[in-house]
Amino acid sequence: MAMSDYKEIIRQYQNKSGGIIEAYNAIQKSYGYIPEDAVAAAASAFKVPKAEAYGVATFYSYLKIGPRGRNVIRICESAPCHIAGAEEVVKTLEKELGIKMGETTADGKFSLEFTECVGQCQATPVITVNRKPYEGVSAGNVAAILAEYK
Amino acid sequence: MVEEMRIVLRNLGKIDPLKIDDYINAGGYKSLQKAWGMSQMDVIQEVKNSGLRGRGGAGFNAGVKWGFSYNTPADQKYVVCNADEGEPGTYKDRIIMEKDPQSLLEGMAICGYAIGATKGFIYCRGEYPFVAELLNQAIKQAKDKGVLGDFDIEVRMGAGAYVCGEETALIESIEGHRGEPRFKPPFPGVSGLWGKPTVVNNVETFANLPSILEKGADWYKAIGAPGYPGTKVVTLTGDVANKTFFEVPTDTSIRDVVFGLGGGIPNNKKFKAVQIGGTSGGFIPEALLDTPIDFDSMGAIGATLGSGAVFVMDETRDIVDIATRIAKFFEHESCGKCTPCREGTKRMYELMVKMNNGQATAGDWALMNKLGSTMKQISLCGLGQAAPVPILTTMEHFNQEYKAKLLA
Numbered sequence: 001m002a003m004s005d006y007k008e009i010i011r012q013y014q015n016k017s018g019g020i021i022e023a024y025n026a027i028q029k030s031y032g033y034i035p036e037d038a039v040a041a042a043a044s045a046f047k048v049p050k051a052e053a054y055g056v057a058t059f060y061s062y063l064k065i066g067p068r069g070r071n072v073i074r075i076c077e078s079a080p081c082h083i084a085g086a087e088e089v090v091k092t093l094e095k096e097l098g099i100k101m102g103e104t105t106a107d108g109k110f111s112l113e114f115t116e117c118v119g120q121c122q123a124t125p126v127i128t129v130n131r132k133p134y135e136g137v138s139a140g141n142v143a144a145i146l147a148e149y150k
Numbered sequence: 151m152v153e154e155m156r157i158v159l160r161n162l163g164k165i166d167p168l169k170i171d172d173y174i175n176a177g178g179y180k181s182l183q184k185a186w187g188m189s190q191m192d193v194i195q196e197v198k199n200s201g202l203r204g205r206g207g208a209g210f211n212a213g214v215k216w217g218f219s220y221n222t223p224a225d226q227k228y229v230v231c232n233a234d235e236g237e238p239g240t241y242k243d244r245i246i247m248e249k250d251p252q253s254l255l256e257g258m259a260i261c262g263y264a265i266g267a268t269k270g271f272i273y274c275r276g277e278y279p280f281v282a283e284l285l286n287q288a289i290k291q292a293k294d295k296g297v298l299g300d301f302d303i304e305v306r307m308g309a310g311a312y313v314c315g316e317e318t319a320l321i322e323s324i325e326g327h328r329g330e331p332r333f334k335p336p337f338p339g340v341s342g343l344w345g346k347p348t349v350v351n352n353v354e355t356f357a358n359l360p361s362i363l364e365k366g367a368d369w370y371k372a373i374g375a376p377g378y379p380g381t382k383v384v385t386l387t388g389d390v391a392n393k394t395f396f397e398v399p400t401d402t403s404i405r406d407v408v409f410g411l412g413g414g415i416p417n418n419k420k421f422k423a424v425q426i427g428g429t430s431g432g433f434i435p436e437a438l439l440d441t442p443i444d445f446d447s448m449g450a451i452g453a454t455l456g457s458g459a460v461f462v463m464d465e466t467r468d469i470v471d472i473a474t475r476i477a478k479f480f481e482h483e484s485c486g487k488c489t490p491c492r493e494g495t496k497r498m499y500e501l502m503v504k505m506n507n508g509q510a511t512a513g514d515w516a517l518m519n520k521l522g523s524t525m526k527q528i529s530l531c532g533l534g535q536a537a538p539v540p541i542l543t544t545m546e547h548f549n550q551e552y553k554a555k556l557l558a
Contacts, residue, residue, distance in 0.1 A: 021326055078238035119236075
């Protein structure tokens with residue numbers, strides 16, 4: 001993954017009104033997460049107190065300050081996925097990767113997170129890998145999905 | 151036999167969403183040109199007369215909303231499209247944007263002309279980066295063709311916050327802040343984005359406009375339920391044979407949606423409940439299935455049309471367990487700004503876990519009722535007001551399932 005400097009990314013957005021969230025989204029797209037120092041840099045570029053820049057970055061559940069796995073797997077646990085067997089998918093993912101929900105594999109390849117509805121409810125349960133949706137996931141096809149990222 | 155009627159999805163499968171010429175050849179952008187030939191007031195009056203009400207869940211008359219912004223003098227006004235559909239079980243805005251993005255852009259430009267705004271924003275949820283990409287391509291094509299006139303549209307991305315579907319929280323997010331709802335009044339129509347008059351409408355609301363301008367208010371008003379005319383795109387999930395989307399006139403009954411188009415309950419199981427409008431909607435038992443899906447009819451039975459999500463549950467489902475999962479959703483998504491919602495969703499989830507584990511008492515039951523009705527009345531925004539609805543409606547319609555889990 002090509003990683004552009006967060007300072008350069010912030011510069012691209014700093015003249016845009018309300019651009020701080022756009023900048024955070026772009027930094028995260030490049031790094032996979034938001035480096036701690038990028039929050040301070042954003043605060044000064046967007047002329048808001050550090051507390052506010054931090055407050056914005058921590059408000060949104062898709063933004064994450066600090067390192068995590070290169071591939072972020074999110075499992076939807078909203079009601080339609082819940083009754084379609086999301087729990088089985090969670091168990092299978094935890095077993096395949098040897099980590100619990102909220103953790104990152106030792107090699108830094110995968111993180112497991114819960115999410116709420118991702119709007120792909122035509123075939124439940126649904127997971128996303130780096131925001132790419134996979135529908136109709138079951139214990140039987142988890143390994144094949146993971147193989148795409150190994 | 152119930153049938154689909156396609157207005158917002160009229161071009162579905164007939165055009166290539168990324169070929170603006172396809173859209174134009176299908177009559178696209180004629181309505182915007184027609185609007186430009188009318189006075190702003192006449193456009194607003196036409197939309198008012200059509201009876202079009204917001205398709206995002208609040209059901210406010212679109213033309214009346216536009217009138218507020220039109221009547222507020224300002225050097226800059228904004229049109230904002232709410233594409234932050236986050237109600238679990240809902241994906242209709244995604245379908246509209248993926249299949250016919252130019253319809254949305256044309257609708258926004260019509261609104262822009264009517265209220266006197268030259269700038270529009272589409273706030274697209276963080277879960278749909280691929281939709282944002284598609285929209286940006288569609289906007290570029292429209293600009294290159296010059297079909298939007300002096301109206302400019304920009305896509306802004308959310309980052310995973312359900313509360314940003316609330317219009318003032320959405321505005322806060324575009325401004326680069328935490329997505330916390332504002333106190334109202336003032337309403338966005340008068341003072342919205344950066345303090346300027348702002349119309350915030352849902353994707354589906356905007357996508358209705360080209361047809362309304364083309365065929366007229368009288369044509370639209372005659373479709374579906376008189377108080378909430380037109381069609382609604384519904385998305386079916388859960389224990390239903392056809393898990394897909396349909397566009398139906400608003401006087402279609404819930405039964406026709408679930409058993410007609412939806413094909414009923416699979417695996418020879420019986421129906422138990424349906425929750426409409428997303429996770430904030432009320433649960434509906436068999437006895438109320440002949441209710442039409444329109445906004446007012448649903449309100450009359452203590453339910454909502456909301457986003458149009460239709461979540462079906464068969465006889466084997468544990469209602470208390472599902473309501474507990476829903477309580478967790480709201481505990482997670484509460485923004486924390488107002489106390490009734492921040493504390494209420496947390497305590498309600500605690501009580502539901504206790505209930506689901508068979509450890510709740512009759513006292514807890516009474517407490518849930520009291521807490522729920524308090525949250526409904528005094529929470530700041532729709533999130534906190536709606537959060538207890540799935541719990542209270544399941545307590546009402548499926549109270550035997552709760553009673554069976556209560557401590558003796």
